[in-house]
Amino acid sequence: MQCSRCGNRDPRYFWKDGKQIYCRKCVNFGRVDLGEPLVPYASKPRKCVCDVQLDFPLTKYQQAVIRQLNDDLREGHDVFVYAACGAGKTEIVMESIARYLKEGKRVGFAISRRQVVLEICERMRKAFPQIRVVAVCEGYTDQTDGDLIVCTMHQLYRYYRGFDLLIMDEVDAFPFRDNEMLEKIAESACVGQRIYLSATPDERDLKRVEAGELKMVELFRRPHGYPLVEPRIISAPPAVQACFLLSFIRRHQKQHKPFLLFVPTITCAAYFEKILSLFGRCRAFTSKTIEKERLVAELRAYELEFLICTTVLERGITIHGVDVVIWKSDHPVFHEASLIQMIGRVGRSITMPSGEGLFLCTRKTTAIKRCARALRKMNEEGDICVN
Structure with a gap:
């Protein structure tokens, strides 16, 4: 037995409904009976007269x-x-x-x-x-x-x-x-x-x-030519990390710069929202957050000073002039790729090509060290490409 959609062959994921057997592994996408052929996407494409229109020249x-x-x-x-x-x-x-x-x-x-x-x-x-x-x-x-x-x-x-x-x-x-x-x-x-x-x-x-x-x-070279931001890593007891975090918040408030505070869990995000809302305009941003688009728009407009987010916001998002701080960057949920992606939110803007990334941890994990090495290597290879 094999599902024609998801390729499942595990008999535990098949279920008999009367005379029909169907795959339960991908049933959330709609039921597919065993042996039922999938119907190809039927929309006919059209030749499109289109050219790329960008506000800036490619390097x-x-x-x-x-x-x-x-x-x-x-x-x-x-x-x-x-x-x-x-x-x-x-x-x-x-x-x-x-x-x-x-x-x-x-x-x-x-x-x-x-x-x-x-x-x-x-x-x-x-x-x-x-x-x-x-x-x-x-x-x-x-x-x-x-x-x-x-x-x-x-x-x-x-x-x-x-x-x-x-x-x-x-x-x-x-x-x-x-x-x-x-x-x-x-x-x-x-x-x-x-x-x-x-x-x-x-x-x-x-x-x-x-x-x-x-x-x-x-x-490995960004369009503006500036190197990737490499993080400042603070390895210290939690109380000292908290002092660095509050200093980070105060400094960014004076500079009127938005930032993302990444935390490892949804529970941590909710707790930090209660505490840090006493120090600035902030909201938690997790997979359970409603109206995600509105919160991002408010951060872009600086109606919010920072978002307290889980890894749900580690990729793809671009916010002009944003900086990043990662609390408990030594937590197991933060692997090398996620750390690189989170620090990669910084310095993406052509008008603000640099910024600050801060890792707060009690020890430098393998993931933290590999992240720092990977960013350094990208910058070195980017320099070779330019030279």
Whole structure:
């Protein structure tokens, strides 16, 4: 027995309903009976007259990566784009999107998290005003067809054999990482080439590159030319860490600079909201938060001075001039990739290309040390590229 949608073969996940047997592993996406063929996504693509419209010129390093990416795609390869946080991964793939759409092919852009779907959708609409860009995620499923579909990984079940080009952002992130069901659904959604995007590829991705299954292009230099922000690491007892945190808050209030305070758990975020609301305008931001878009907008407008967030906000989000502090950065929930992504929120703006990242911990874990080494290596390789 094998599910035609998610590939499940475990008999524990099959259930008999009368004469029919169906897969329970992916039943949240709709019931699929054993042996039932999936219906390919039926929407007919149209040739779109579209060109990328950006408010800024691409750097020569981005242009070189774009040429290499498009050459690899024309040769029929899947490609992994390994680029530092803020290096312009989204802009790098836009020319490929435009080329496929002009050829009358279907393009999808899949991301792990809903918040990032909405942000990427707005960026795509601005870059491609001539086409219909549709966001498909929780709360946005009334319209599921368009010229360019931006969706969460979960929503790919709607698009069986639907895309000639599928771009998958942050493939090392939860919930896609190590999720065989989502991987199978994503694989079934594409009949052509795939582009994988990440600033933190895992060992499995790197092994696929070494084995020749994927081509890789790299970019470690941000468009503004400034190096990635490397964190200041404070290893001290909790009471001392608290003093550093309060000093950080006061200093940013004087500078009128927003920041993100990352904490390891939802419980910790709720506790900190109660305590730190005595010192400044703040709100907790977790997977349970309602009106996430409103809180981000209030931080951007500096109606809130900072957000106390879990790793739900570690990726994809861009906030002008934001700094980052990570409380208990030695907590097991913070691995190397998440630390790199969180510090990667800093210095993304062309007008504010630098900033501050602070790690507060009682000891320097392996993840903290590897994060610091990885950022230093990216900066060194970026310098080699420039020189």
